[in-house]
Amino acid sequence: MPSSRKLTVSRAMSEAIAQEMRADPQTFVMGEDVGAFEGVFDSTLGLLEEFGEERVRDTPISETGFIGAGVGAAMSGMRPIVELMFVDFIGVCMNAVYNLAAKNTYFSAGNCKVPMVLMTGTGGGYNDAAQHSQALHATFAHLPGLKVVAPSNAYDAKGLLTTAIRDDNPVVYMFHKGLQGLVWMASPAGAATEVPEESYTIPFGEARTVRSGRDVTIVAISMTVHGALAAAEELATEGIEAEVIDLRTLVPLDRDTVIESVKRTGHLVVADEDYRSYGLTSEVITSVVEAHPDYLKGPPQRVAMPDIPVPYSRPMEDAMLPNAERIASAARHTTGRG
Amino acid sequence: MASGRIQVRVPNDLWDPSETEEGVIANWFCEDGAQVEQGATIAEVAVEKSTYDVVAPAAGTLTIAVPQDGVVQPGTVIGYIAMG
Amino acid sequence: MSATKDDLLWMYAAMVKARYYEDTMATVYMEGKKPKFDIGAGLVPGEMHLAAGQEPCAAGVCVHLRNDDTVTAPHRPHHVAIAKGVDLNRMTAEIFGRVDGLGGGRGGHMHLFDPAVNFVCSGIIAEGAPPAVGAALGARMNGRDAIAVSYVGEGAPNQGGFHEALNLAGVWQLPVVFIIEDNSWGISVPKSKSTAVADNAIRAPGYAMPGVRIENNDVLTLYDAAADAVARARAGQGPTLIEVETYRYYGHFQGDPEIYRPKDEVKGLKAKDPIDRLYHYLMDNQITDSSDLEAIAQRCREEVDAAYAFARKSPEPAPEAALEHVFV
The missing domain is CATH 3.40.50.920 (Rossmann fold)
Structure with missing residues (x-):
């Protein structure tokens, strides 16, 4: 059977997470509406059904709390994937990201690791105004201690997310809402691509x-x-x-x-x-x-x-x-x- | 019996057409002419913001009858699979 | 029950107007979005959060307010804006993204600002609470008896900013009324799964203020509780927290598939609709008659229809106007 399977970015992301969760019981997901809703931008499709509420955790609207908790969990040996629904919401929880996640490795001379992925929806183009449309790439890239990823298509989305989850450093994974292939938001034709079923990684820092x-x-x-x-x-x-x-x-x-x-x-x-x-x-x-x-x-x-x-x-x-x-x-x- | 052509339909009970008359093909996950496996998710139908997966009823070669963004109703034939 | 006939009819009008406004918006919002729902397409693009069912929270509090009192509203602001007296034409034009909008089309439905009635809003959860504290502080520092009211949903008390605001208001004994509109859903997450206590009002003593829980989306008991809270605030006796059990008839946003919600929940809520209940209260107690209430409703519908007509006619802004007003 030739692999002609096409996936949307959101399905590719969900598949990457599912494969990593199968491979490593320390990997789990938390964030707002990641459970029954399967992510407001479909980034956690099918995960609640397969892995249950313990590992696919809906959180209160408490970003300071649950992103900070992600840092703590990561430092205690877990591999949390934490979703910040819109990147614009970083305003309420920036400290957990830039003073904790980004710095604890350095403070400890590498003796402590923070293997956390913060995945977050970016971008405009659908008239959602200034608190729900920003890209904010540089806000994160400017802060030493964070790796920052922003895929443009489904193939890269899966490979880069797998790399991110396996990385022992904090990774901010910025997915553009308009590339997700949501049925309710237009996306460009090239965003959905053929995606291998098996797990694969794409190295960071290779354009x-x-x-x-x-x-x-x-x-x-x-x-x-x-x-x-x-x-x-x-x-x-x-x-x-x-x-x-x-x-x-x-x-x-x-x-x-x-x-x-x-x-x-x-x-x-x-x-x-x-x-x-x-x-x-x-x-x-x-x-x-x-x-x-x-x-x-x-x-x-x-x-x-x-x-x-x-x-x-x-x-x-x-x-x-x-x-x-x-x-x-x-x-x-x-x-x-x- | 390994040959023949089978319809790919939007299931009749997928949504209540008295509430929302029409949906659209939001995504095809295979190209026209692709080989598909039975049970594979091959398309996605959107009814307002709800989505439903359409799976291949048989293994074979897919012919797409309703393209992406095409309008569908419950029961609409959206493609065919040539078996064998 | 202390409400005067004038107040009761005012609240009835505010609720009917808000309901008709939201139901109209639900239809208008779908113009250009069928059969393919594209959130960025159509007459009114972007997210749309409607408040049908939550009208008591707006009417039962704002009836006690003056123009110089500040209200901060969240992402679901229309009913509160209407009760606070925001210019309906310009509000609707803003939601349509037109030049005559309150912000000339820059803000949209989650970002309505009308300084004439001291109304502001924000699309970030709980982030209206600290500014309400600031508005109250400003009033007191200037010796005015204006107060501030902060509206948030029941998801917001799980945000740090909410607690910091309550503590500030408590320690400085500021004239703020904090309203929590508890529609029991934070998008798809029920309150029972997001909040360690069933009743947020019990958190109030932790901030040295009274806390009240209003059950059943009841505008009359809210009216009384809000009257006390506003009077205390205006008299310099400090803040109050009021949580109102309310109903969300529509999804979190228009087009929400609501896969998380029991199918018949809304039907059950509509059976105890707060506007119907107020109507029957007014009739059963012979406060007014049906022709009077119909005349009020008719006026409200006409006002709303006129606002939508105004918005439709207002021109779209010039693209380069986007570059203006970053600073004053």
């Missing part, structure tokens, strides 16, 4: 070149990978061949793949749904310029959410998101063809 091109490098992550690919198709009709790189992880960050690509193309666009200033886009550009100030033949471009709270109204939000049109426009600009 994937999704499309090869000689004229401009477009670096993207999570949802912007799909915008970058659409932009590349559009640019190809104009004779601009774009190379698209999916970073897949923010920490560790695969700078080498980006630098190697820019060396060939001489032009760089970085697309991220997070805010423009002090973010991933600046980090990637700096990584290139700092190491090789001579590689760029045009001004590098950031395509990101402007420095405003994510607006609710559709015409406003649509125009502010880093979509294919904005990415293509930036590519034309930096290559001097627009």
Whole structure:
């Protein structure tokens, strides 16, 4: 039987968790509505039924409590997978993440481990306004001590989540709501992919070149990978061949793949749904310029959410998101063809 | 008897059409022409925000009759499986 | 029973208006979402949390409030906004994401701000409680007798911010009334599985304030309890915690498959509908007659219909307007 099975991102995530829970009784899930509801964004499909309430734990709306508890459980030998429903809710529980999870390994010179996965829904594009639409990638990537993952498709989602669960460090696994393949929220065609049934891992810090091109490098992550690919198709009709790189992880960050690509193309666009200033886009550009100030033949471009709270109204939000049109426009600009 | 063609239907009792008339194919988990195994989840039907899995009634080659986002009702034939 | 006829009819109107508003929204929200439900599609996109069934919590408290009293509401705010007197046209336009909205379309249904009646809300659980404490503190520091009311759901008392707010109000003896709308569901998680005590009102003594539990979604007993709480707050006698047993007729959000909820639960709740019960109370006690009540309901429906018509006609904002108002 050829493996032509396609999965949505949410099903791929659920499968990764189930396989790890089967393999290791220390692995368990907790979070709001992860049980009977199977995750508000379907990240825990079928888990309650298979593993029961002891290992698939609905929590009160108490993020400070249950994420802090995740840190404690992880340090006592468990492998908790804790869901923060919307990444925007990090505001009520940041201490557990950045002062505990991120620092306890260092404080103890590696004598204590925090093998916890914090998985959390990110992103906008469906008009949910500024407390339910942020990407916040850089907020986590900025804090030393956290690994940060943001898959763009189902194959990566499963492999990266398996790696995350097996990692002895705290991993923030940021899944974009609009990539999950939810029946009630549109997702781009490329998000659902063929996914092997068997368990597999994808190493952190290895970007994937999704499309090869000689004229401009477009670096993207999570949802912007799909915008970058659409932009590349559009640019190809104009004779601009774009190379698209999916970073897949923010920490560790695969700078080498980006630098190697820019060396060939001489032009760089970085697309991220997070805010423009002090973010991933600046980090990637700096990584290139700092190491090789001579590689760029045009001004590098950031395509990101402007420095405003994510607006609710559709015409406003649509125009502010880093979509294919904005990415293509930036590519034309930096290559001097627009 | 190992050949023939069998319908893939939205089960008649999947939801109450007096409450919600129509659903849509939210996802196909196989391409048209794919080999599928009996009992495998091959599609997902959405009725408002509720979802239902459709499983392959037999092993064989799938032909998709209603594409993704196509409208369905209980009993709609959404594809065929050629056996043998 | 101390409610005057005026107050009773005011509450009846506030409840009828809120119910009609939510039922209308339930229909309007589905425009452009059939047969495929896409949360980002249609006339009103995004999440939609409706409060049909919870009207007593709004009417029974806000009837005692003045314009200069502050109310902080959570993600399910419409009924409270209506009872507090938020501009209905501009509120609806905001929910539609239009230029005439309270925030020009920037905030949407979970983020309604009307400074004319001191109404604010937030989509983050329990996060209205500390700002209510701050509003009360500001009033007292300026020698005003305005008070603040914080609305949260029954999931919120499990959040740290809620307890910190209660302690602040208790230790500083501030004029705050904390209302917990207990509809028994935090999305899919029942209160019995999320909360160590069945009755949140018993937590109040831990913060040196009285705690009251209102059973059966009853607007009349809530009216009395809220009258005491508001009077105490206004007189400088400190905060009160009131938990109200209430009903959520719709799902957590529109389109919620509600797989977690017993199928006939809502039917049972509707059989003891609080608006019907108030109607019968007013009739049985000969406080008014059916034609009067129908006239009130008719006025409410017209006002709501006009608000929806206003919102439909209001233009969509220019995309670049999104860049305005980050700072003043």
